[in-house]
Each structure stands twice: as structure tokens, then as C-alpha cells.
Amino acid sequence: MGKSPTVEDVARAAGVSRQTVSNVINTPEIVREATRDRVHAAITQLGYAPSMAARRLRTQRSATIGIHLDPYAGGISGSVLDRFIHALTDRATPRGLRILVYAASDAEEELRRIRLLREGGEIDRIVLTGTYAGDPRADWLAEHDIPFVAFGRPWGEPGAGAEMGNPGRAWVDVDGAAGTRAATTHALAEGARVAFLGWPAGSGTGDDRERGWREAMGLRPDEPNELRWTAVDSVSAARAAAERALAERDVDAVVCASDTLAVGAHLAASHGLHPDLLVVGFDNTPVAEALGLSSVEQRPERVAEAVLDLLVADGESHLGAWHRLIEPELVVRARDQLS
Structure with a gap:
């Protein structure tokens, strides 16, 4: 059985230093996007996986992100959230993070579920989905000092800029x-x-x-x-x-x-x-x-990358805006392509 790839192997393949690889994994917000892309490509190519156990011991955190899985409702457009969760999981692994999916029928049940998972040491941060006006979850998470990023704007009361919400709350959305x-x-x-x-x-x-x-x-x-x-x-x-x-x-x-x-x-x-x-x-x-x-x-893969960037920043050394609007892309298809 071959030797598992190391940080040094990743650094060599990406043409960067060992410290840069460490920064991409632990504090990606301080690394230029082009460099991050090279390091992530090397990580994927080599199959490198950081030691999450060592990281949890060092930081006393579970390095696990909780995200709510909506009840299955069928329909056509539900695949966007599925793609987002898949992309989030795929991109979390090279960063030494895990995804824990939980179910809840409403906001009240979701908050109870989050509290139990947090108290049990199973999660230490949250990705919120399905945001709406008057959503109580963001305030509750902030009050309980649980780091989170929302996929979707807070959609506050009508008014100029109200949909942007609290400037200190992190969110990523599609424009x-x-x-x-x-x-x-x-x-x-x-x-x-x-x-x-x-x-x-x-x-x-x-x-x-x-x-x-x-x-x-x-x-x-x-x-x-x-x-x-x-x-x-x-x-x-x-x-x-x-x-x-x-x-x-x-x-x-x-x-x-x-x-x-x-x-x-x-x-x-x-x-x-x-x-x-x-x-x-x-x-x-x-x-x-x-x-x-x-x-x-909607480019949910780009949304997932931005969500992870904000989550690992954790409010301490973040250098960019807490609000990210992802530019979507119009896919034009010829109307006679099926004829």
C-alpha cells in the first residue's frame, strides 16, 4: 500500500510553501484566490486529507458543520439545494472539515436540534438555508455564540438595503x-x-x-x-x-x-x-x-466555496466582506435543438 500524501507533497505539486498549504486549509481568506485554486487542485489530485483528529485535539472543536436537510417535496427546482450540499461536502474535506446533515420540520425544531448537537460536541458551526423575513434562527445562533453563514439573504423588512440585514452577519446568496x-x-x-x-x-x-x-x-x-x-x-x-x-x-x-x-x-x-x-x-x-x-x-458550487471561506474565517481575521453575492450565468439553449 502506498504512502499517504503529505503537506509537503501538496506544496511541491502546487509550487508553494508548506505554510501556504496550511494557510489554504486553515485560514484561506488570507491567501489569493489563484493560489487557493492551485492548492485545492493539488489536494484533489493527490487525494490528500488533513488529520481532522489532530486538528480537533489542537483546537478543541469538532471541525464539523451542521446543515439542515429540507423534507423531500419533489418538484423540479429542489435539485439546486442538493447540488449545494454535495458541493459543500466535496469542498469541506480538503479543508479538514466535515458535514453533518440533520432534519427538522420547522425553525423551532431546528433550533432544538442544533442545541443538542452543539451540547454533544457534534457540531461547532452552522450553514443556514431557506432564510426568510423574520427568521428567528440567526438571532438565536448569534445569542448562543455559534458561528454560522446563511445561504440566502436575511430578507429584512422592506426598505433600502434592508434585505442585506445585520452587517456583522455572514451570508452568501445568488444575485x-x-x-x-x-x-x-x-x-x-x-x-x-x-x-x-x-x-x-x-x-x-x-x-x-x-x-x-x-x-x-x-x-x-x-x-x-x-x-x-x-x-x-x-x-x-x-x-x-x-x-x-x-x-x-x-x-x-x-x-x-x-x-x-x-x-x-x-x-x-x-x-x-x-x-x-x-x-x-x-x-x-x-x-x-x-x-x-x-x-x-445559480452556480451552487461557487456558493459553497464562498460559504466555507466565511465559515473558516470565524469572525477573527476575515479580510473581506461578510456578504457575498454570486453572479449567476444565463445558459442559452437553441429552441430547435430537440427537433
Whole structure:
């Protein structure tokens, strides 16, 4: 059996010093991104795994991140969180960190679960998912001095910058407005009448994605518009809403807040009088790919990397912003690719 790779082996392969490898593993925020990428590539290539047992003894911490696993609800867009958890696990290992997944039916049960795991020494930090306005979890974690990073903005009360929340609280999110702005700009090439099919108002994420459409269309934030359509996040509801709207008005394209809504709009158009209607989704799921729909890719792998960067900084020597907005990417697919 071959000898396990060492820190020195990683340093040699990456062309850096042993201390730089140690910094990438323990305090990556002080290392340049290009250098971090080289070291991570060498770690992956060599299969190097830091001694987590030694690290736990040295720091008196479990080096384990807890993350809530949402109940299985099926649907189309749930794969984004699955990809994020997979990416988080994959990228935590080279840093000497582990992921512990726990289940809870609501915020109250989740906080009880976190308390028991923390008291048992099983976790020492948390990744929050599914943030929402009035979310009690962030305040509770801060009060109990448990380091955490949220995947998703706090979505505070309406107002300028309120969605950014407490400047001392760490979060990473996808810039939804940038995604729908790019999608709308692309759709405007098909014509001036680009509709937006989104969720009911009041969802921080949904309102943010609507904002990108409004900005690209030159509409004021609260200006009523007949091209703003609404449906809950289900294919059947989206199809019904799109069928009603398409029967009443002619449009050139529809930008949607999710791939679920996009599939509904696609079905309404292809089985009605608009078979050539351009429909753009959000989430870039396998379903969107299979149907040949353009969609906004959230890049959950980049989100996971940013979350880990903030988690290991731990509030002590962090040199960058506590809030990270990840730029999504519009994936354009030719509408005739399946023909």
C-alpha cells in the first residue's frame, strides 16, 4: 500500500510553501484566490486529507458543520439545494472539515436540534438555508455564540438595503436580479413584449428576481403592468396562469422566476397558439435542459466555496466582506435543438 500524501507533497505539486498549504486549509481568506485554486487542485489530485483528529485535539472543536436537510417535496427546482450540499461536502474535506446533515420540520425544531448537537460536541458551526423575513434562527445562533453563514439573504423588512440585514452577519446568496436582468435582455431580442411569470409578492427571492426583469424593461419598482403574471411554484398553476394570460394578450417571450414556472409556461405555449414563444427559466435544472429551455444557472458550487471561506474565517481575521453575492450565468439553449 502506498504512502499517504503529505503537506509537503501538496506544496511541491502546487509550487508553494508548506505554510501556504496550511494557510489554504486553515485560514484561506488570507491567501489569493489563484493560489487557493492551485492548492485545492493539488489536494484533489493527490487525494490528500488533513488529520481532522489532530486538528480537533489542537483546537478543541469538532471541525464539523451542521446543515439542515429540507423534507423531500419533489418538484423540479429542489435539485439546486442538493447540488449545494454535495458541493459543500466535496469542498469541506480538503479543508479538514466535515458535514453533518440533520432534519427538522420547522425553525423551532431546528433550533432544538442544533442545541443538542452543539451540547454533544457534534457540531461547532452552522450553514443556514431557506432564510426568510423574520427568521428567528440567526438571532438565536448569534445569542448562543455559534458561528454560522446563511445561504440566502436575511430578507429584512422592506426598505433600502434592508434585505442585506445585520452587517456583522455572514451570508452568501445568488444575485437573482442579475440573473433575470440577463434573461430579460436576452429575451428582448425576440421583441419588446417580455412578460414575467413570478411568485406572489412578498417572497424576498421572488421579489428580487422580479426586480431584474423590471430594470431590464425600464419599469418602476411598483408600477402595475399587464405583463407581470403570478402563480405559485407548481407546473399546473403556472400552466393555468400562462394559458389565461396568453389568451388575453400577445407576448414575445416569458421570463420566469423558476424552472417549475418555466415548464408550466412552456406547456401552455406549446399546446396553445404560441408554440414558438421563448420561455426562460431560473435554476438550470435537468428538466429545463431536457426540454431545451434557456435558464439561469445559480452556480451552487461557487456558493459553497464562498460559504466555507466565511465559515473558516470565524469572525477573527476575515479580510473581506461578510456578504457575498454570486453572479449567476444565463445558459442559452437553441429552441430547435430537440427537433
